Amino acid sequence: MEEVKKTVKNKKNVEEVIISKIRELIVSKHLEPGDRLPAERELAQKFGVTRNQLRQAIQKLEFYGLVKKYPQSGTRISNIGVTALNNMMSDILQLQKPDFKSLVETRIILETNAVRLAATRRTEEQIEEIQKAHKAYSEKAIKGLDAVEEDLMFHIKLAEASNNSVINSLMLIITPEIISHFIKNKVCNKEENYLLIQEHQEIVNAIRDKNPEKAVAHLQDHFKELHKYCED
Structure with a gap:
């Protein structure tokens, strides 16, 4: 049971790291609203994570509307402004497990x-x-x-x-x-x-x-x- 809890915690930590890194790219203007995310393999290597871990973090961002997948066009940052994106990603990182x-x-x-x-x-x-x-x-x-x-x-x-x-x-x-x-x-x-x-x-x-x-x-x-x- 302890091992399972540790695995879940580690998984959450990796997601948080990936989301933080994507936020840093947006704040530093390496990525801007409307931009397409780099290829999955390239981004996973850049962040030092597996493609599956990257995929799960991006799915979380997609759920909250911060990125959107387009057929034949890849995944793009939502066009809602840098300040709003930064604040919303901060909120996601601070989300607590509900009672x-x-x-x-x-x-x-x-x-x-x-x-x-x-x-x-x-x-x-x-x-x-x-x-x-x-x-x-x-x-x-x-x-x-x-x-x-x-x-x-x-x-x-x-x-x-x-x-x-x-x-x-x-x-x-x-x-x-x-x-x-x-x-x-x-x-x-x-x-x-x-x-x-x-x-x-x-x-x-x-x-x-x-x-x-x-x-x-x-x-x-x-x-x-x-x-x-x-x-x-």
Whole structure:
């Protein structure tokens, strides 16, 4: 476990070094807004990192909108001004790992809105995907088996049905850690599993019926346990 923590920390440190070096190139005007980043191999050699490490750091910058990939044109620095780029990169480097309460509050906000949107925007194909994920979860949970991945997939499918790419991306980031926490700290019995299965199905039914109010109400019932973590 200690070795894993060290690996994660080292990975974060390398990302921070790469982002800092890219920031230095921008501040020193070796790179300017709108410029294309040098070739991956060249930049990795210049920074003394692997291409995979460089790629992960650039993906992080892309997520925050500081660089953008263009087909047949490579990755370019966003055209938002040197001062803004410098300040935003500083903010990224200072980001702290969010506490569990903050993650839970954010998930409740995101998924409530995702479910509300899903109930009005979902396609027939998306309803089928949600139901398929629910079935996969139910089959394992009803037997008392570990169904973490299936539970995660169910909630991800709900987010996808919102047809809002930002909500979906954010849910992909925060949901796995929250679900993992519950699995480590709580083992549901069969009675609780039956209740969770029923709650999932009620959410699915409301989305299928295109009833946003009911979908949100059933989700709030499903989140009773989560709400405890948000109480002072």
